[in-house]
Amino acid sequence: MISISTILYSDLIKPLPDQVKADARKVQLGKKLFFDPILSKDGTISCASCHDLQKGGDDGMKFSRGIRGQIGNINAPTVYNAVFNFRQFWDGRAKDLKEQVFGPIENPVEMGHSMDLTVKVLKKNKAYIKAFNEIYADGITHKNVADVIAEFEKVLITPNSPFDRYLKGDKRAISEQEKEGYRLFQSKGCIICHHGVNIGGNFYNKFGIYKDANSSNLGRYNITKREEDKYVFKVPSLRNVALTSPYMHDGRFNTLQDAVEFMTEHQLGRYIEPREINAIVVFLKSLTGEIPEIVRIKQ
Ligand code: HEC
C-alpha cells in the first residue's frame, strides 16, 4: 500500500513556476489599488488590510475585520499563488481572480462599497483617470478595475521553497526529517487531496469524511443547494501554510500540529503518532517560498 501510493502520487506535486506572464503596466496599477483604501466605503480598508503581503498574504486572524470594525464569519485565505487555484473562495463561488475582486468590495462587512460607487470615486481621481486611460480605451470601468487587480495578483507567486528545490533535483534542499514528513504525507494519504502545483486548490472535497467536522458553514451547499455539497469546500493550498495560521475555513486551529492530527482523523479515518505529526509539520514548513520582488520593493 505504502509503496504503491508513493509510486502513484510522487509526481502529483509540481514545483511553482519561477515567473508568470503578466502585463507590467497593469501589474503596477493593480498594486496601487490593492494597497489603496479608496476601494472601501469609508476609505479605511484596502485589500492589503486583510491580505498582508509581508506576512503570508492573509491577516493572521480567525475572522477578518472589515469597515467599522465588523467581523466576518470565514477565515481569510492567502492571496499568494491564488492564481493557481481552480476557483476562488472557500466555496469556489468566483470562477477566477477577476470575478473574485467584486466579492470583498461589495461585501458589507469587508469593504462595504459597490463596484458602481468604486468606479465613481476612482473617476474623481486624476492619477487613476490618467493611469487607466493609458492602458484601456474605455478608461475606468468595473471590468478594468478587476482586470488590473487580478493582473497584480498573478505575480503574487512564491517560487523556490526548499521543497520545490528538492522536487527540481536538489536532494539536499530539505532535511531527512522533512523527507520523512513528505513520505508520510504520501503514505498516510494527504496527497490524495493536497496535490498539484498548489498542493491543493484544484478541486472540492467534503470537510469531515470519516468523522463529522462540526462545521457551522455549509460550504458549497450555500451556492448549489445540493444535499451532496453540504460541508464541501475547496481543498486549500498548503503552500506557505506555516505563515497562515489560524487554519481551516473557520480558523479553528492555531497550530499545524492540531490541523494535521484533525485531518488524519477526519479526512482519512486514521491514527497518527505524535512523531509522525511532527515530521509532517516540518515537511509543511518546507513549503514556504520566496516573496516576489514586486512586494519587496516599496510602492
Ligand atoms: C475585510 C477583509 C478582507 C478584505 C478587505 C479583502 N479580503 Fe480577500 N478575502 C477575505 C476573506 C475572509 C476571504 C475568504 C472569503 C470566502 O471564501 O468566502 C477572502 C478571499 C480572497 C481570495 C480567494 C483566495 C482563495 O484561495 O480562494 C482572493 C484572491 C482575495 N480574497 C483577494 C482580495 C482582493 C483583491 C481584495 C481587495 C479588492 C480583498 N481580497 C479584500 C478577506 C478580505
Ligand code: HEC
Ligand atoms: C479527503 C481530502 C483530504 C485529505 C485526505 C486531507 N485533507 Fe487537508 N484539507 C482538506 C479540506 C477540504 C480542507 C479544508 C477544510 C475546511 O473547510 O476548513 C483541508 C485543510 C487542511 C489544512 C488547513 C489549511 C488552511 O490553510 O487552513 C491543512 C494544514 C491540511 N489540510 C493538511 C492535511 C494533511 C497534513 C493531511 C494528511 C494527514 C490532509 N490535509 C489530508 C482535504 C483533505
